[in-house]
Amino acid sequence: MQRQPSAPVPGALKVPVDGAAHETKVGAALEYITDAVILLRHDWTIEFVNVAFERACGKTRETLLGTHYWTTFPNIMGPRFESEARSAMTAGTAHMYDEFSPRLNKWFECRAFPWEEGLVILFIDITMRKADELTRVDMEEKLVRIQRMESLGTLAGGVAHDFNNILAAILGHAGMMLEELPEGSPLRDHMQQIKRAGDRAREIVQRILAYARGGSQELSKYQLAPLVEDSIGLLRSTLPPTVRLTVDLSGDGCVATVDPAEVQQVVLNLCTNAWQAMPGGHGHLHVGLRAVQFDVPHAFVIGRVGPTRYAELCVRDDGQGMSAEVAGRLFEPFFTTKPRGQGTGLGLHIVNGIVHAHGGAIDVQSHPGRGTLFSIYLPIVDEAAPIDAATLAKVAEPGEGESVVYVDDDPIVLMMVEALLKKAGYDVRSYADPRGFLDDVEQGRVSLQLLITDYNMPGMNGLELAVAVRGTLPRLPVIITTGYIADELTAAADQMGAVAVLQKERSFEELVELAARALRGFPESRFQESGLAPL
Structure with missing residues (x-):
């Protein structure tokens, strides 16, 4: 409860009007102010403090009046307070500023007003307001960080698409060269080094994607x-x-x-x-x-x-x-x-x-x-358990001329995958334009038993293409290759049925095997015998 004095307050503010009654009223009014008020003379002696000031500093008025301010309150406020207060006293102009009191552990808005005998300083406690401001700034900084992480994820996804196209071509051609080169060829060591470098690059890209996207990966x-x-x-x-x-x-x-x-x-x-x-x-x-x-x-x-x-x-x-x-x-x-x-x-x-x-x-x-x-x-x-190599070879046995269509807007990857599938014994037809392929399907100009398509393509992505083709060929098995397997893509593929999703840069190691499985209706039991996880 605030003190309500009924008698003149010792050390009350003296105003240039008529008499003690006004003086008493001004002093009493200052007592009702919940913010701390102090009056200082030109020599920095304390002329008046209100009850709020007593409470804030923990000292009584009787012990404060007549004392020198800087001696009584050494280092109670920060350096800016002293600079601004002295400037207000010397220049005779009002100064307003925020300052933190380490001793009180509070923020104050300080308002220093000159009067004819010295200086009036009003201390407004703004600790809660500062806390709210800091919280707001902190939240804004966190939001910026989150947005940066989201931007990094978007950037990483775009980079992964382009980079994995390059990796798929490098690893695919290196793998086919290693299969063609005879044992003892001096070129084999060079091709193996190319493949090792590609494998390392593939791991780095996946690590960047895992960090940037924060998405869950398949555990093994x-x-x-x-x-x-x-x-x-x-x-x-x-x-x-x-x-x-x-x-x-x-x-x-x-x-x-x-x-x-x-x-x-x-x-x-x-x-x-x-x-x-x-x-x-x-x-x-x-x-x-x-x-x-x-x-x-x-x-x-x-x-x-x-x-x-x-x-x-x-x-x-x-x-x-x-x-x-x-x-x-x-x-x-x-x-x-x-x-x-x-x-x-x-x-x-x-x-x-x-x-x-x-x-x-x-x-x-x-x-x-x-x-x-x-x-x-x-x-x-x-x-x-170790994978049975014989069973695996049986599962991934060479093709027998089955018709396969591969769609990809990247000509380098298109050439590599077409060569890979032809080498495996498939009759391959390639398209760089998904809409051109879709027109051929709808007009009956192409027959196929398996569709393999890239996911990220301009105008129509691989999933949209698969849905459109299924309108004409509802039982057609589909393989979608992509640089980043998002949960949404996996869920959509599961919902469609008979659709597999393959990490694009693993095309050389897994595409032929997956194509054989797709043409057989994705027989999971045969792959379980080999120790491979079903897709």
Whole structure:
């Protein structure tokens, strides 16, 4: 409750009007103001403070009146307050500005007005308003980051389409050359190097897509040690020479159901954060992989593990470590301790999402000045049975002149796929224009048993083409190749039935096999015998 004085207030503001009654009324009015008010003389002695000022500074009026302001309140406000207040006093002009008080932990809007005997300063508490403004700015920055990520996803999708066309041609021609070259030919080594480079480029594109799109990938059983080893190979090119890296991948039996690109993303994110936490980029980074057995359920910082075997991936550094407060917010989206513009705050949030999607858990141990240890736990599964090469060869036996149409607007890929399918024994007819092919189908100018089409084409995409062709040939099997397999495309293909979706840059390795399967009505049972997952 506000104080309601009935007598003249000591040190009340004196106004140049007639008498004590007006003086008392002015002082009483100032007492009702909920914002802090102080009157200062030209020599900076305190002439008057209201009740709100007493409450704000925690001192009584009796102890304040007549004292020197700068002695009584050293460093109560920031440097701008002193500069602006002194300027208002000296120049005799009003000054208004915002200032933060570290001692009070509050923001104030300060309004300094000169009067004939000195200065009147009004302190308006705007802490809540500042908090709202900071929240709004923070949300706007987060929105910009999200929009950048969406833009990156769109850009990556476009780049993947064009780049995967190039990769499909490189890998396809390299593969056919390797099949044609005799053993002992000096050209075989060169073609194998071309194929290895293409495979590496393919993995990088898929990793960029997985990061930018955040889409789920098909999970399969993999040995984790080779995936971690490949990630370390990528990491070495970015590590400063002042970071000593040690690796212990003794977990040969660590087989898990994972997406390889996402596992590598986890390793790279954790390792990058680790070496960036080292003062001056100097320190020791250790990466380890082993199998561990839990006999009872156990809860970690993120997730729980059951009484079974897990692959434990550890990333340890001897950097500056973290406080408990920072560690508690590590996995929040957009939280970062890095300077503005040097971190998105998404790395560990993405790691959390990947580990959660794989049914795993995360543990973090860190102490200021003593480094940090991240431990990732992924459930171990039985190793996949080896594929029966004889059964696989039977499934993918050569064609017998079946009529196949391939549609793609990219002439380089068109030439490669046409040669690949002809070599496999199919009667192939190619089209660069989907509408021209559709006209031929509708006019009965082309007969075919299988349609293979690119997805990203101008004017009509592969899915739209398949739907249109099915209007004339309702039972025609279709294979759609694409640089990025989106969930929407997969769902649409499943709904149509007898439509398979193939990663375009894997055309050489899988297209002939998939064509044989499509022409046989997609017999899943035969592929299950071979150990291949049905599409």
